[in-house]
Amino acid sequence: MYEFIKGNIAEISATHVVVEASGVGYFVHISLNTYSALNGKKEVKVYVHQVVREDAHTLYGFATTTERELFRNLISVNGVGASTANMMLSSLNPDELKAAVTTENVAVLKAVKGIGAKTAQRIIIDLKDKLGKIPDSGQILTVADNTIRNESLSALVMLGFAKKDAEKIVTKILQEQPDANVESVIKQALKRL
Template identity: 80%
Template sequence: MYEFIKGTVAELNPASIVVEAGGVGYFVNISLNTYSKLNGKKETKILLHQVVREDAHILYGFADKNERDLFRNLISVNGVGANTAIMMLSSLSSEEIVSAITTENVAVLKAVKGIGAKTAQRIIIDLKDKLGKISETSQILLVPNNTIRNESLSALVMLGFTKKEAEKAVSKILQEQQEATVESVIKQALKRL
């Protein structure tokens, strides 16, 4: 099991990063929160969680230990896979997820794509006692509007939405809020799709 990768950021998208270390480029799936923290950096150290399946070895990366711990707690719940956990960490901050679980707020968890009422209740039952205090600060980064649109669309398509429905949601959000960041556009789109 890999613990972390330290190296040069070869490519960074809202849903993934390629880190070059020792002449090898590692493709790592990341959440939107991790993307916000890594955006603009040339060198990085990214904490990892490896999922080994019959057909693939998949790496999931996190900017900090708290987010990785929350991810591991989420995937320990029956019915919550790695992609669903990343979707949750992209839609909500770690604090929002922990707060929703500790206050038994099913509605907040159900707002995430792929989480139904039963799964939300199972997450709350399984994790309410396990979760301690997780704190992190979110960083808001401003980038030009066209880049925001392209990066948002790319992330939503990588997360499994069709390009057509993603374009509609992103266009509507950018019309409503000209000052939106990539992170806020994707979060709002995840709630609308």
């Protein structure tokens, strides 16, 4: 099995990259997260996972080993194939996906195209313990941000807003403004709710 491919980008799109290494062009399927990390670079190192089937040998590529590990965990779940796992990693970044699984948030998983309620529940049951062992990439929420997020949510729920609606808005605000404090998050959430 291949570990990684290091070379120059010959072609890149939101769904694939062609990496030229030693005169050979490797067609590698990628997620939108990996596309964002690779786009604009000339020389790259892509961590790969090879899927061998009767009719095809397919490479899936990742910018980080954490994303690849998450992909491998997803395809270990019954009913989740490589394309579905790639779609999940395109819809949610690795930290969001881990958070959805570890907090048993079925709604977030169901929002991904091709994932129904049963598959989402199966992913949670199969991966909840495993994903706790994969280190966070630190992309989205740090410990301080989690405190800000939790305090903001508590305040909004006490003001009478539905927790689910408040959670969506607070997450969106913190993604847009990672340095926001509790007061500004609450003020912005009140305007949007």
